Amino acid sequence: MMLKDKIAVITGTGRGIGKSIAKTFAKKGAMVYASSRSRDNGESVVNGICAEGGKAVFIKCDVSKEDDVKRMVQQVIEKNGRIDILVNNAGVNFVKPFEKTEPKDWDRVINTDLRGTYLCSYYCIPHMINAKKGCILNITTVHTKACLPGAAPYDAGKWGIVGLTKSMAVEYADRNIRVNALSPGLIDTQIWDDIKNAAPNIEECMKFWKSNIPMGRVGHPEEIAKTAVFLCSDDASYITGTNILADGGMTSQLISREPYKSSNLEGGDRK
Ligand SMILES: NC(=O)c1ccc[n+]([C@@H]2O[C@H](COP(=O)([O-])OP(=O)(O)OC[C@H]3O[C@@H](n4cnc5c(N)ncnc54)[C@H](O)[C@@H]3O)[C@@H](O)[C@H]2O)c1
Numbered sequence: 001m002m003l004k005d006k007i008a009v010i011t012g013t014g015r016g017i018g019k020s021i022a023k024t025f026a027k028k029g030a031m032v033y034a035s036s037r038s039r040d041n042g043e044s045v046v047n048g049i050c051a052e053g054g055k056a057v058f059i060k061c062d063v064s065k066e067d068d069v070k071r072m073v074q075q076v077i078e079k080n081g082r083i084d085i086l087v088n089n090a091g092v093n094f095v096k097p098f099e100k101t102e103p104k105d106w107d108r109v110i111n112t113d114l115r116g117t118y119l120c121s122y123y124c125i126p127h128m129i130n131a132k133k134g135c136i137l138n139i140t141t142v143h144t145k146a147c148l149p150g151a152a153p154y155d156a157g158k159w160g161i162v163g164l165t166k167s168m169a170v171e172y173a174d175r176n177i178r179v180n181a182l183s184p185g186l187i188d189t190q191i192w193d194d195i196k197n198a199a200p201n202i203e204e205c206m207k208f209w210k211s212n213i214p215m216g217r218v219g220h221p222e223e224i225a226k227t228a229v230f231l232c233s234d235d236a237s238y239i240t241g242t243n244i245l246a247d248g249g250m251t252s253q254l255i256s257r258e259p260y261k262s263s264n265l266e267g268g269d270r271k
Contacts (some may be wrong), residue, residue: 001028001030002230002233002234002235003029003030003085003229003232003233004028004029004030004227005030005031006025006030006031006084006085006232007030007031007033007076007078007080007083007085008025008030008031008032008033008083008084008085008086008087008232009033009072009073009083009085009086009120009124010025010033010034010086011035011036011063011088011089011090011116012035012036012037012063012089012090012091013034013035013036013042013045013046013089014036014037014038014041014042014045015045015189015190016031016187016189016190016191016221017089017139017187017189017221017224018089018090018139018223019045019221020222020224021087021089021224021228022046022049022056023045023048023225024222024225024226024228024229025085025087025225025228025232026052026054026055026056026119027052027054027108028229028233030055030085031055031057031080031174032049032054032055032056032057033056033075033076034049034056034058034059035058035060035061035063035090035147036058036060036090037060037061037062037090039058040258042058042060043058045058047060058078059075059076060071063088063112063116063119063120064108064111064112064115064119066119069116069120069128072120072123073120073124073127075203077127081125082127082130082131083128083131083134084131084132084133084134084135085134086120086121086124087136087137087139087228088116088117088120088121088136088138088139088161088198089139090112090116091113091116091139092108092113093151093154093191094151094154095148095150095151095154096150097150098150098152098236101153106152106153109147109153109220110153110156112157113153113154113157113158113161114157114158114160114161114164117161118164121164121168121179122134124136125168125177128172128175129175129176131175132176133167133176133180134176134177135175135177135178135179135180135230136165136168136177136178136179137179137180137181137182137228137231138162138164138165138179138180138181138182139181139182139184139224139228140158140162140181140182140183141154141158141183141184142183142184142185142186142245142247142250143155143158143159144159144161144183144243145177145183145245145251146251162181164242165180165243166179167172169242170252178237178239179241180231180238180239180241180242180244181244182227182228182242182243182246183243183244183246183247184224184247185219185246185251186209186218186219186247186248186250187218187219187221187223187224187227188218188219188220189221189228195209208257208258211258212250212256213247213248213249213250213258214248214249214250214252214253215248215249216248217248218248219246221262224246227244227246231244234268
């Protein structure tokens, strides 16, 4: 029970990685405040956790709306008097050529990914300071190591979150508050379904991604959730200000060996 009796607020828990983090945190003993924009998805996740014997409460919250965030934090504090863990997971993925990225697109992505992370942290941190302990985990992305064309607001927002992570980490390190980022590679959530559905040829698509992920497969949400458990647990007591990659080796590979399969690239005999 690595998170026994920890009060954890997790955003964007209606599906995908956030849902998995909520479920896994509850399994590890945390009292989970699972927040989501959509009541239907959010409540069904919480009902599932409770049916399995976990402790969870649903809170409706759009992280881009200050009043929602304020209300969410107040609700948890009124009930428990403290927040031990905040996981800023809510995020929107975005792909569009930069010249077609309008200010409204920019605002939507930045307001959720970067401003949402700021707002939730801003309202939680005073309670962590009072309690003289706390942990904030920001879910970022492999895009914080290298970028994809056509994802400017997403890339800018997530790079901003890494900056915020490091800034807060050094500011609060001497007050027993740890702040880290966790960057997933390609994970089997809606985004992976969208990629597959948009592929003109599914076999080519699978081959392409296999060659770009040294482990040869996409990650499972549970693999991100288990890394999040560790980073938010006391076992990670000396880890702060870092950006941990869980990407199957994706960002360690300079280029894929496909399609040439050259022996030079295989590490084979050069002659
Ligand atoms: N799936 C991946 O391959 C992948 C890779 C790297 C990073 N990530 C990051 O992981 C996080 C979760 O991604 P996912 O794949 O599970 O995405 P997803 O789209 O399946 O889930 C995102 C969740 O965030 C919620 N959300 C969106 N905007 C919100 C808002 N304004 N307020 C509250 N909730 C909001 C959505 O309703 C949804 O429940 C995101 O921050 C994403 O950028 C995902």
